Amino acid sequence: MTMRILRWMLVILVLAGLVAGCQSGTDGRSLVGEWRAVLESPGGELPFALLIQEQANGQLYAYVTNGDERVPFSSVSFEDGQVELAFAWYDGEITAELDASGDTMSGRWRKTASAGDSVLFFHARRGNVERFRPLAETGLSPGDANAIPDLSGEWAVQFTDEDGTEPAQGEFRQSGEKVTGTFLTPTGDYRFLEGSFEDGVLRLSTFDGAHAFLFTARADSEGELSGDFWSRDSYHATWTAHRRAEGEEVLPDGWTLVGVNNEESRFAFAFDDSNGVRVTNDDARFDGKVLVVTLFGTWCPNCNDEAPLLAEWYRRYNADGLEIVGIAFEFTGNVERDRRQIDRYAERHGIEYPLLLGGTSDKIDAAAALPDVDIVIAYPTTIFVGRDGTVRKIYSGYSGPGTGEHHDQLLAEFEAILKTLLDEHS
Numbered sequence: 443m444t445m446r447i448l449r450w451m452l453v454i455l456v457l458a459g460l461v462a463g464c465q466s467g468t469d470g471r472s473l474v475g476e477w478r479a480v481l482e483s484p485g486g487e488l489p490f491a492l493l494i495q496e497q498a499n500g501q502l503y504a505y506v507t508n509g510d511e512r513v514p515f516s517s518v519s520f521e522d523g524q525v526e527l528a529f530a531w532y533d534g535e536i537t538a539e540l541d542a543s544g545d546t547m548s549g550r551w552r553k554t555a556s557a558g559d560s561v562l563f564f565h566a567r568r569g570n571v572e573r574f575r576p577l578a579e580t581g582l583s584p585g586d587a588n589a590i591p592d593l594s595g596e597w598a599v600q601f602t603d604e605d606g607t608e609p610a611q612g613e614f615r616q617s618g619e620k621v622t623g624t625f626l627t628p629t630g631d632y633r634f635l636e637g638s639f640e641d642g643v644l645r646l647s648t649f650d651g652a653h654a655f656l657f658t659a660r661a662d663s664e665g666e667l668s669g670d671f672w673s674r675d676s677y678h679a680t681w682t683a684h685r686r687a688e689g690e691e692v693l694p695d696g697w698t699l700v701g702v703n704n705e706e707s708r709f710a711f712a713f714d715d716s717n718g719v720r721v722t723n724d725d726a727r728f729d730g731k732v733l734v735v736t737l738f739g740t741w742c743p744n745c746n747d748e749a750p751l752l753a754e755w756y757r758r759y760n761a762d763g764l765e766i767v768g769i770a771f772e773f774t775g776n777v778e779r780d781r782r783q784i785d786r787y788a789e790r791h792g793i794e795y796p797l798l799l800g801g802t803s804d805k806i807d808a809a810a811a812l813p814d815v816d817i818v819i820a821y822p823t824t825i826f827v828g829r830d831g832t833v834r835k836i837y838s839g840y841s842g843p844g845t846g847e848h849h850d851q852l853l854a855e856f857e858a859i860l861k862t863l864l865d866e867h868s
Contacts, residue, residue, distance in 0.1 A: 471544035473502060473520050478573075479566040481551055481654050485672035486580075488656040489573045490649040492527075492566055494518065508648045509622040511634035511844065515651070525549070529651030531786045532741055533779075536564050544568075553652070553674070554741075556773045556803055560674045562654060573647070577640045585642025585660030590667075592616050593639045596686040599625060601671060603679040611692040612683055613845070621646065624844045625657075628694055629820035630744035634844040644669065652743050659683070699838040700823060701816045707832040709735065709814045709825055713769060713798035716781040716788075721767065721796050723831075731765045732863040733827040737812070739771050739803050740787040742821045747842035749791040751853065755860065756795045762864050763829065766795040769812075771803045771821065824856070828863050835859050 477492040491507035502518040504527055516530035520540075525547060527536040538549025548565040577584065597612035610632075614623035619640045625632040633653055637646035642661040649655075659669025659681065667683040686692060702709065712722040723733075736752060738745035756766050770787075772780035777799065784797050801811045808818040815825075820839040828834050837856070841848040 471523065471540055471542075473504075473518070473525065473540065475568055476570040477547070477566040477568055478571045479506075479564065479649075481649060482563040482565075483654065483656045483672045484675065484678065485656045485658065485670055487575070488562075488647045488649065488654055488672070490647060491570075491573065506649055506651070507636075508634040508650065509636040509844075511650070513650045529553070531746070531783070531790050532652045533773075533783060534651055538564055538566070551654070554773055555674065557676070560676065562675050572638070573636055574638045574640075574645045577643055582643055582658075583660075586663050587642035587661065589663050589665040590639075590642065590661040593621055593644065597667070597683040598686045598690060598692045599681055599683040601627075601679045601681045603677070609692055609694075610681075611686065626693060626841060626845055626848060628696070628699070628839060630839045631842050631845050631848075633743060633842065650743055652741055652746075657681075696820075696837050696839045697835065699817075699819055700836045702833050702836075703814050703816050709812075709827055709833050711735070711767070711769060711798070711800075711812065713800050715796050715798050716784045721798055728765050730829050731763050732759075732829055732860070732866075734764070734766045734860070735825040735827065736766070736768045737771065737800070737808065737818060737821060737823040737825070738768055739773075739821045740783040741773055741803070744840040744842050745822045746787075746791070748822050748824070748840050749787070749793065751856070752795070753791050753793050756793075759860070759864060764860070764864060768793070768795065768797040769800040770797060771800050771808045773803055775802050826859050826863060829866055834863060 473494045474496050475494060477494065479490050479492040481488040492504065493507060494502060494504045496502055502520060504515045504518050506513040515527045517528045519526045523540045525538045525540055529535060532553060534551065534553030536549060536551045538547040540547050545568045546566065551562050551564045553560045593614045593616045595614065599610040599612050601608045601610055608627060610625045610627045612623065612625050614621055616639055619638045621639045621644065622636050624635050632655055633648045633650060635646040635648050635657065644659040644667060646657040647655060654674050656672040657669065659667040661667055669681060671679045671681055710723050712720060714720050734752065736748065752766050755764060770784050772783060774780060780799055784799060788797055801807055805818045809815060812818065822840050824837045825833060826835040841852045843849050
């Protein structure tokens with residue numbers, strides 16, 4: 443047998459092994475199907491729907507479902523019963539083992555966070571079932587179901603943790619016992635939430651690879667809600683809510699929260715891109731151009747919500763005089779790792795404008811790195827600079843698609859400001 447034939451046989455064997463790893467285990471077990479998945483939050487079960495499918499070429503792909511949202515994993519691997527569901531853009535993954543029956547998985551979810559790795563135990567059972575188990579199976583005590591027959595509508599909310607209180611606006615839709623909705627906050631929103639309102643008890647969850655949120659609350663005899671909010675493996679807050687009265691202002695205006703620290707209304711920056719090339723506001727490419735600067739983190743879901751809009755703007759309006767710069771504030775301070783995450787973010791969203799590494803995600807440190815703004819409250823923060831180089835508008839936070847009409851309204855406001863600036867002459 444010639445060496446050439448041996449080499450071809452080796453290639454075939456390697457490819458066969460790869461294909462087997464992509465499709466099913468060597469014993470015929472398969473991941474394909476619907477799964478009720480659970481992260482074991484400190485507040486109890488944090489459930490989500492997991493869908494794993496197979497492409498025509500045998501490659502597996504998977505989604506998390508939260509209400510109307512489908513969140514794709516970046517990759518799926520399966521070999522000899524070992525499963526990895528990766529969220530590369532959030533530097534995290536689920537690793538699990540499929541049992542002998544092929545009907546349950548158990549393992550953990552890990553994600554890089556600001557204080558180190560965040561880890562929760564994970565398990566999943568095959569089958570399309572209700573997100574939360576019936577209340578009677580959980581041992582939870584009921585609330586006053588008669589006081590709130592239907593949760594639908596807007597709620598004025600106060601979250602309280604060790605640092606103080608923060609307002610929010612809850613917006614919920616109820617059909618039967620199923621509830622979907624979100625919380626809008628001064629820094630963004632809490633994504634697509636899904637759950638139930640049963641016997642006066644509200645349970646909501648979301649998991650998108652970056653966030654793992656669990657909300658619980660009980661209705662009282664006054665028609666108000668009180669409960670707990672758990673995030674990942676470490677954060678806990680309590681919360682209360684009452685129905686928002688007509689005309690009641692719950693949230694501050696995101697256009698008023700961040701100001702400029704100099705009389706000339708200038709915004710200066712000088713940071714390196716992922717290749718180590720320094721980019722500054724004085725570069726010739728920005729002369730006489732409208733400039734949109736986004737302060738973001740690759741780890742931030744609302745930043746990932748805004749990124750497709752900015753990428754589309756750049757493609758559509760760059761020839762008309764628009765420049766965009768993203769300044770990233772990342773978790774670790776490890777420059778090599780953070781640059782890698784920035785490149786993944788750019789690839790995910792088709793970004794063609796410069797993305798720079800500004801520092802770590804601590805907001806005090808971020809403000810210190812950007813002395814021309816008086817505070818950094820939220821990621822993203824979006825800064826609109828006119829052709830004359832002066833800051834015209836700054837918006838703190840972002841209302842993502844989970845907020846419905848609030849998202850549509852913010853997009854319209856952004857677009858109107860951009861078009862006004864593009865129509866000006868330098």
